Each structure stands twice: as C-alpha cells, then as structure tokens.
Amino acid sequence: MTKRYLPLLGVLTVFAASTMIPQYASAAEANLDCKMHFQTSSWSVIYKHVEGTGLVTCANGASMHVKITAQGVGLTAGKSRIDNGVGTFTDVHTIDDVLGAYAQGEANAGLVKSGSAQVLTKGTVSLALAGSGQGIDLGVSVGKFTISRAR
Known part of the structure; x- marks a missing residue:
C-alpha cells in the first residue's frame, strides 16, 4: 500500500x-544596496521642522527623486542646512521600501559649520544619515522623518 x-x-x-x-x-x-544623496534645511524653536529633497539610487539600477520632511518636538532652537547629506538603507527588498515615516531621535550642536549623523528606523528598514552644512542649532528632539516620492 x-x-x-x-x-x-x-x-x-x-x-x-x-x-x-x-x-x-x-x-x-x-540586501538590496540603496543610498540617498540629499539636502535639507531646518528651523526649530521647541518645534523642529525639516524640508528637503534627495535622490535614492539602488544597486539594481532603480532610482527615485524623493521629498524629505521631518517634524519633532524637544528642547531645541536654531536654523541650519545640510548640503551634501548621504543616507544608507538596510533591509531593503525594492526601492519602494525606502518610502514612509521613520522614528527619529536627535541631539545636535553646531555653530556656523553644522553636522548631522542619525540612525532612523521604520519596521525592519533602517536608515543611517550623515551630512554637513551650515547653521546654528542646539538641542534634543524626537519626531518623525518622512520620505515620499517627489511630485
């Protein structure tokens, strides 16, 4: 049987x-390798607001122009811009995985020359940001960092 x-x-x-x-x-x-080159400008007085643009490119040849916005609250004050920022994504399946809202915690201090380095997370996708620019900023904030498709 x-x-x-x-x-x-x-x-x-x-x-x-x-x-x-x-x-x-x-x-x-x-393990799709994706990077974002971006520029942002920000201002803050207790409330922090960031706007910018960028270009995400992936190792498979996909690319996408993106809009960057961030809002946060905390003990923060200043105005700055990042001119030559670079972001590296992890745990990406397709380029669309980079879109969405990331949890953000930030501490910064800068006078004239300003710099930023952060690690953000959205589910399993993480984004490490680094950049330099100019401005005056001081403070600690938490908030939301959003990447959306540019229109």
Whole structure:
C-alpha cells in the first residue's frame, strides 16, 4: 500500500520545495544596496521642522527623486542646512521600501559649520544619515522623518 502513495508523495515534495524557493529568493533580495544623496534645511524653536529633497539610487539600477520632511518636538532652537547629506538603507527588498515615516531621535550642536549623523528606523528598514552644512542649532528632539516620492 505504501508503494501506491510514493508518486503522490514525490509530487507533493517537489511542490513544497518549489514554493520555498521564492521565499529564499526574497530573503536574499532584502540586501538590496540603496543610498540617498540629499539636502535639507531646518528651523526649530521647541518645534523642529525639516524640508528637503534627495535622490535614492539602488544597486539594481532603480532610482527615485524623493521629498524629505521631518517634524519633532524637544528642547531645541536654531536654523541650519545640510548640503551634501548621504543616507544608507538596510533591509531593503525594492526601492519602494525606502518610502514612509521613520522614528527619529536627535541631539545636535553646531555653530556656523553644522553636522548631522542619525540612525532612523521604520519596521525592519533602517536608515543611517550623515551630512554637513551650515547653521546654528542646539538641542534634543524626537519626531518623525518622512520620505515620499517627489511630485
């Protein structure tokens, strides 16, 4: 009687194995290398507001112009701009994974020459930001950093 079910068992095994291949492929694709070059300007007096633009490029050739906004609250004051910022994304499957709202915590201090370095997170996707520019800023804030498709 077991010989009778062997062909069926073989077909089920092949089917089960074939359904697992896309899962392994998508896990491997989560390592898509994406970077963002950006510029922002910000002002703050207790409330912090940031606006900017950028270009996200990925190793697979995909690229997208993006709009950057951020809002936060805290003990902060100043005005600054970042001219040559670079962001590196982790755990990205497709370029669309970089879009959305990231949790942000920031501490900064700058006079004339201003700099920024942050690590932001949105679910499993993380974004490490670094940049330099000019301005005056001092404070600590928490908020939301949003990347959206440029219109």
